Amino acid sequence: MYYNKNMFDSLQEKLTKTLRNVQGKGKLSERNMEETLKEIRVALLESDVNYRVVKDFLEKVRQESIGQDVLNSVEPGQLLVKIVHDEIIRLLGEEESGINFKEDGLTSIMIVGLQGTGKTTQAAKLASLLKKKGRKPMMIAADIIRPAAIEQLKTLGDQINVEVFSKGVDVDVLTQVKEGIAYAEEKGYDTVLIDTAGRLQIDEQLMKELKDIKDLIHPDEILLTVDAMTGQDIVNVANAFNDLLEVTGLILTKFDGDSKGGAALSVKAVTGVPIKFTGTGEKISDLETFHPDRLAQRILGMGDVVSFVEKAQEEMDMKQAEETANRLMEGKFTMDDLLNSIEQSRKLGPLSSIMRMMPGMSDMANAINDSAADEELKRIKAIIQSMTPAEREDPSIMRSSHKRRIAKGSGTRIEDVNKLCNQYDKMKKLFKNMSSMKSLFKM
Ligand SMILES: Nc1nc2c(ncn2[C@@H]2O[C@H](COP(=O)(O)OP(=O)(O)O)[C@@H](O)[C@H]2O)c(=O)[nH]1
Ligand SMILES: [Mg+2]
Incomplete structure (x- = not known):
C-alpha cells in the first residue's frame, strides 16, 4: 500500500x-x-x-x-x-479478501455507489488490474442516462485496451446488461465489470434499478465505491446500499486525499462488508488490493516494509539490478553503475515518502527536504554524465584538469566532483570487501 x-x-x-x-x-x-x-x-x-x-x-x-x-x-x-x-x-477485517471468481464461465462484477465516488474510474482500474493478472475482462456501460458517462467509460476502455459494451442511451438498462452479458459469453471473455449509474443521494429509483440488475444477473460480486473523503456519512451510505443489495465488498476511493481516515476505519466494522480495494489516485494504476495488516502497521507508525519492498520490486528493473549486483560482486563498479542505481531508487518516489514507509523513520522523513535531496542527486547525475566513457569505467584516471572540465560541463564545482569521487571510492572498497568475504565463505 x-x-x-x-x-x-x-x-x-x-x-x-x-x-x-x-x-x-x-x-x-x-x-x-x-x-x-x-x-x-x-x-x-x-x-x-x-x-x-x-x-x-x-x-x-x-x-x-x-x-x-x-x-x-x-x-x-x-x-x-x-x-x-x-x-x-x-x-x-482480519484477512484480505479478493474477488470471488467463478471456477468456470463468466464472472460478473457490479460496481455501485453514489455519483462521483469513482465507479467508472474504478471499473477501468479493476479491469486493468485483472487483465494484468491474466484475465479477459470486458466492461458494460450501465450508466446510460448521460451520453457523457458512456463516453467516459469508452475512453478509459481504449486506454487500457478493454472492450466496452454499450448500445447507447436509447436502450433500457436491463436490456443493456443482459445483452452485454450474452455478448461477453459469446466472445469468450471471463469477467465483466458493470459500471452502473449513481445519484448524488440514495433514492428509491436508483436502488430499484440496481436491485433489478442484481436480480437479473445474480452477479458474483457487488462492489460498492465509497469516497474516503466523505467522513462519517460513509457508514450510513454503505449501510443503505448493503441493506438492499448485500454488497460483497467495498472499494474505498480517494484514499490519497487528506481526510482524517477514521470513517474509512469504521466502515468495515459497522457494515460487516470487507474492504477489497483502495483507490489511491486518478490514474489507472492507482488501485490497490487492501491489506488490513499493512494499514494497521502504518497507522501505528510501524512502517510498511512489505509494501515498500513490493513497490521496489515492481518499479525496479530487476534484470538491470541483478546485473549491477553481479558486477559489484566481481569487484567491478563503475560510475555508470552508480548512476543506474541512483536512477532506480529515484523511481520509488520522493525520498521522504520512501523513508515514511520504513519502520521508525517517520520522524526523520518529516525532516527530509525532498527538493534538496533531489538537487543533490541531480548534481551527481550531471557530473557522471559529463564524464567520458573511459572515466566512468575507471574514475581513477581522472586528473585535476579532467575534473575541472567535468565541473564546468555539469555546472558544478570541482569540490562536488571530488566529493563524488570520494563517495565512489568508498563504495567500491565496500563492495570489494563484500566480494572477498563472499569468496572466503564460498557463498
Ligand atoms: N484522487 C482520486 N480521485 C479519484 C479516485 N477515483 C476516482 N477519482 C476521481 O473522481 C471523479 C469521479 O470519478 P468517476 O469514476 O467518474 O465517478 P462515478 O460518478 O462514480 O462514476 C473523477 O474526477 C475521478 O478522476 C481516487 O482514487 N483518487
Ligand atoms: Mg460514472
Whole structure:
C-alpha cells in the first residue's frame, strides 16, 4: 500500500505518541493504563472513527490487556502496542479478501455507489488490474442516462485496451446488461465489470434499478465505491446500499486525499462488508488490493516494509539490478553503475515518502527536504554524465584538469566532483570487501 499523502498521519501521530509514553515503562500501573486508553479514545474520535466502533475497540483492548496480564509483564508498553495493532486489524477485517471468481464461465462484477465516488474510474482500474493478472475482462456501460458517462467509460476502455459494451442511451438498462452479458459469453471473455449509474443521494429509483440488475444477473460480486473523503456519512451510505443489495465488498476511493481516515476505519466494522480495494489516485494504476495488516502497521507508525519492498520490486528493473549486483560482486563498479542505481531508487518516489514507509523513520522523513535531496542527486547525475566513457569505467584516471572540465560541463564545482569521487571510492572498497568475504565463505 502506497500513500502519496498521508490520510492517517494525524491519527498515527497521536497513537504513537500515546503508545510511546507507555513503552519502555517497566511496569504499567492501572492508572497509566486508563490514561492510555483515554488518549487512544480521543485520538480515534478526533480522527472521525465512529463512536460505537471506538467504544467496542477500547473494550476489546482493555479485555485483551487484562487477559494478557499486561500489568505485570516485562514490557507492557510493547504488548499494548501489539494489542492495539491486532485490534486495528480486526477493525479493518482480519484477512484480505479478493474477488470471488467463478471456477468456470463468466464472472460478473457490479460496481455501485453514489455519483462521483469513482465507479467508472474504478471499473477501468479493476479491469486493468485483472487483465494484468491474466484475465479477459470486458466492461458494460450501465450508466446510460448521460451520453457523457458512456463516453467516459469508452475512453478509459481504449486506454487500457478493454472492450466496452454499450448500445447507447436509447436502450433500457436491463436490456443493456443482459445483452452485454450474452455478448461477453459469446466472445469468450471471463469477467465483466458493470459500471452502473449513481445519484448524488440514495433514492428509491436508483436502488430499484440496481436491485433489478442484481436480480437479473445474480452477479458474483457487488462492489460498492465509497469516497474516503466523505467522513462519517460513509457508514450510513454503505449501510443503505448493503441493506438492499448485500454488497460483497467495498472499494474505498480517494484514499490519497487528506481526510482524517477514521470513517474509512469504521466502515468495515459497522457494515460487516470487507474492504477489497483502495483507490489511491486518478490514474489507472492507482488501485490497490487492501491489506488490513499493512494499514494497521502504518497507522501505528510501524512502517510498511512489505509494501515498500513490493513497490521496489515492481518499479525496479530487476534484470538491470541483478546485473549491477553481479558486477559489484566481481569487484567491478563503475560510475555508470552508480548512476543506474541512483536512477532506480529515484523511481520509488520522493525520498521522504520512501523513508515514511520504513519502520521508525517517520520522524526523520518529516525532516527530509525532498527538493534538496533531489538537487543533490541531480548534481551527481550531471557530473557522471559529463564524464567520458573511459572515466566512468575507471574514475581513477581522472586528473585535476579532467575534473575541472567535468565541473564546468555539469555546472558544478570541482569540490562536488571530488566529493563524488570520494563517495565512489568508498563504495567500491565496500563492495570489494563484500566480494572477498563472499569468496572466503564460498557463498
Ligand atoms: N484522487 C482520486 N480521485 C479519484 C479516485 N477515483 C476516482 N477519482 C476521481 O473522481 C471523479 C469521479 O470519478 P468517476 O469514476 O467518474 O465517478 P462515478 O460518478 O462514480 O462514476 C473523477 O474526477 C475521478 O478522476 C481516487 O482514487 N483518487
Ligand atoms: Mg460514472
